[in-house]
Amino acid sequence: MVFLPAPDRAAKKAPLDRPRIVAAARALLDAVGLDELTMRRVAKHLDTRAASLYRHVRDKDELLNLLADEIAGEVPLIRAKGPWRARLVNMATQARRTLSTLRDAARLLAGTRPMGPNRLAHIEGTLKALCDAGLAPREAAWAAYHFNNYINEFAADEARLAAAAAVTGLDRSALLADARGRFASLPAATFPTIVALAEHLAEDDADALFRFGLDLWLDGLEGQLGR
Amino acid sequence: MVFLPAPDRAAKKAPLDRPRIVAAARALLDAVGLDELTMRRVAKHLDTRAASLYRHVRDKDELLNLLADEIAGEVPLIRAKGPWRARLVNMATQARRTLSTLRDAARLLAGTRPMGPNRLAHIEGTLKALCDAGLAPREAAWAAYHFNNYINEFAADEARLAAAAAVTGLDRSALLADARGRFASLPAATFPTIVALAEHLAEDDADALFRFGLDLWLDGLEGQLGR
DNA sequence: AACGGTAGCGAACAAAGTTCGCAATTGCAA
DNA sequence: TTGCAATTGCGAACTTTGTTCGCTACCGTT
Numbered sequence: 238m239v240f241l242p243a244p245d246r247a248a249k250k251a252p253l254d255r256p257r258i259v260a261a262a263r264a265l266l267d268a269v270g271l272d273e274l275t276m277r278r279v280a281k282h283l284d285t286r287a288a289s290l291y292r293h294v295r296d297k298d299e300l301l302n303l304l305a306d307e308i309a310g311e312v313p314l315i316r317a318k319g320p321w322r323a324r325l326v327n328m329a330t331q332a333r334r335t336l337s338t339l340r341d342a343a344r345l346l347a348g349t350r351p352m353g354p355n356r357l358a359h360i361e362g363t364l365k366a367l368c369d370a371g372l373a374p375r376e377a378a379w380a381a382y383h384f385n386n387y388i389n390e391f392a393a394d395e396a397r398l399a400a401a402a403a404v405t406g407l408d409r410s411a412l413l414a415d416a417r418g419r420f421a422s423l424p425a426a427t428f429p430t431i432v433a434l435a436e437h438l439a440e441d442d443a444d445a446l447f448r449f450g451l452d453l454w455l456d457g458l459e460g461q462l463g464r
Numbered sequence: 465m466v467f468l469p470a471p472d473r474a475a476k477k478a479p480l481d482r483p484r485i486v487a488a489a490r491a492l493l494d495a496v497g498l499d500e501l502t503m504r505r506v507a508k509h510l511d512t513r514a515a516s517l518y519r520h521v522r523d524k525d526e527l528l529n530l531l532a533d534e535i536a537g538e539v540p541l542i543r544a545k546g547p548w549r550a551r552l553v554n555m556a557t558q559a560r561r562t563l564s565t566l567r568d569a570a571r572l573l574a575g576t577r578p579m580g581p582n583r584l585a586h587i588e589g590t591l592k593a594l595c596d597a598g599l600a601p602r603e604a605a606w607a608a609y610h611f612n613n614y615i616n617e618f619a620a621d622e623a624r625l626a627a628a629a630a631v632t633g634l635d636r637s638a639l640l641a642d643a644r645g646r647f648a649s650l651p652a653a654t655f656p657t658i659v660a661l662a663e664h665l666a667e668d669d670a671d672a673l674f675r676f677g678l679d680l681w682l683d684g685l686e687g688q689l690g691r
Numbered sequence: 692a693a694c695g696g697t698a699g700c701g702a703a704c705a706a707a708g709t710t711c712g713c714a715a716t717t718g719c720a721a
Numbered sequence: 722t723t724g725c726a727a728t729t730g731c732g733a734a735c736t737t738t739g740t741t742c743g744c745t746a747c748c749g750t751t
Contacts, residue, residue: 253698276739280700287739288700297739350628352646357655364657376676378664383677390617397575419579428584430591437605449603450610457684479717480729502707507731514708515731524708698747707738717728 255293255303257283262304270400271341276300301345306353308342311335314362321370322455328362329388329451336392337443341400343392351385360385371462380458387454391447413439482520482530484510489531497627498568503527528572533580535569538562541589548597549682555589556615556678563619564670568627570619578612587612598689607685614681618674640666 251257261282265274276297280287294300312335315327336343351360363384367377402409421435431438440446478484488509492501503514503524521527539562542554563570578587590611594604629636648662658665667673 275737277737286700288702288741289698291740292698292700348624357650357658361655361658364661368657368661374661375664375667378661378667379673379676380680382665382673383680386617386621390613394613401577423584428588430595431584431588434591434595434601434605437602438609440602440605446606446609449606453607453610453684453688454681455684456687457680457682460683460687461680503709504707513731515710515733516729518709519729519731692751694750696748696750699745701744702742704741705739708736710735711733713730713732715728715730717726719724719726721723721725 253293258293259303259307263307267340271344302349305345305349306355310355317365321366324366332388333392333447337395341396343389344396346389347393410441413441480516480520485520486530486534489527490534494567498571529576532572532576533582537582544592548593551593559615560619560674564622568623570616571623573616574620622670637668640668
């Protein structure tokens with residue numbers, strides 16, 4: 238007859254379930270980042286131990302997929318009204334803003350498959366806009382793939398930069414300045430163009446860079462419409 | 465006085481150095497893939513133990529960066545002659561072909577920073593072509609960033625698919641067919657466009673998909689030239 | 692009141708990256 | 722040739738991670 242854990246003592250510790258686990262992972266993603274998001278840490282955050290999580294989640298991969306869709310749910314959906322190009326610009330801008338704000342969000346999305354309801358909702362919106370633009374089904378599907386990839390990968394690259402900054406202790410702009418310095422001091426005989434353009438090669442203006450690539454792509458798409 | 469390891473016995477085991485370590489990693493990347501590329505395995509391939517590697521390489525990250533540049537060296541360089549657009553198409557096509565052929569090559573490039581000589585050579589070529597096209601320095605730098613990202617990320621996505629296939633045991637087209645099936649059987653009320661376009665959403669035609677996105681992008685770039 | 696299924700979790704495992712300190716070897720100078 | 726210092730190899734160990742096993746305790750039903 239063991240009495241150690243005081244018989245009733247107040248808080249009974251709410252039972253574990255998937256939503257609570259995902260919520261804990263969500264909180265930790267912000268707090269410690271994707272690289273430090275471990276099963277043990279998620280468990281500790283729920284005041285339990287890692288083994289318990291496996292009653293509710295097959296493995297870490299499943300948890301990350303759940304988390305990825307959770308994140309996707311935080312990206313605002315754009316209403317399917319108005320001219321298609323403005324809609325796509327809105328979608329892209331919002332998505333990037335959100336993904337860049339949320340720590341490691343883009344890296345997470347890039348590493349998981351988009352089959353959760355929230356991610357599907359965004360794909361649905363993109364496809365709708367592209368069909369409204371007048372693209373044939375096949376081209377719309379292809380364009381949607383590239384559109385989502387563009388956003389995700391751009392944001393993922395930003396996240397990688399941020400993560401690198403976190404590791405080195407320097408901040409983002411210091412890291413970029415360093416890269417510019419390296420470009421500038423390469424042998425001009427071997428890499429003349431790199432050296433000449435060094436100052437533009439790691440500019441600290443992600444917004445403009447993102448907008449530039451997006452507009453390029455949308456211009457191409459508009460051209461595609463006239464066959 | 466210990467005689468155990470037979471005094472002279474033929475092969476003396478060549479000394480370790482960076483090139484030999486990188487070569488071993490290169491061989492293993494093909495043989496076992498990026499996920500199974502461990503320091504211990506690299507060491508074993510050189511008939512030594514993991515600890516020895518650290519005399520020649522700071523850590524695994526450095527080795528991966530070295531390996532990434534090695535891989536980049538296997539992507540053929542395109543001569544800086546002829547019309548800029550054809551050059552860019554050649555570069556992109558060659559790079560993708562190579563990266564898709566070499567197991568996990570693109571994933572590796574996506575996860576490392578492009579500061580080795582081979583990767584720089586490719587950047588130089590891209591920048592040169594874009595300058596020749598008549599872009600202003602700033603735009604050329606931005607466009608080069610997006611160009612290389614497009615190739616890398618496309619190939620990285622293919623690599624992820626291949627890796628997923630390797631894990632599940634199914635092959636690439638089975639996986640895509642499965643994805644198509646999932647899209648098709650979603651609730652049509654919530655995701656009408658996805659369901660309607662399901663058959664195009666995970667098509668098994670990477671070449672066409674790549675070409676489509678590339679042309680879109682180049683079209684946009686051409687438009688940019690007329691200011 | 693008994694009992695069967697489920698949830699929690701302590702303990703342990705295997706794999707990985709990395710470090711430490713010692714032994715062997717090598718290169719260089721006298 | 723000899724002696725010494727610097728380099729190199731590496732066995733052993735530490736840490737962290739994902740994951741599994743099997744026991745215990747509980748909960749709801751009959």
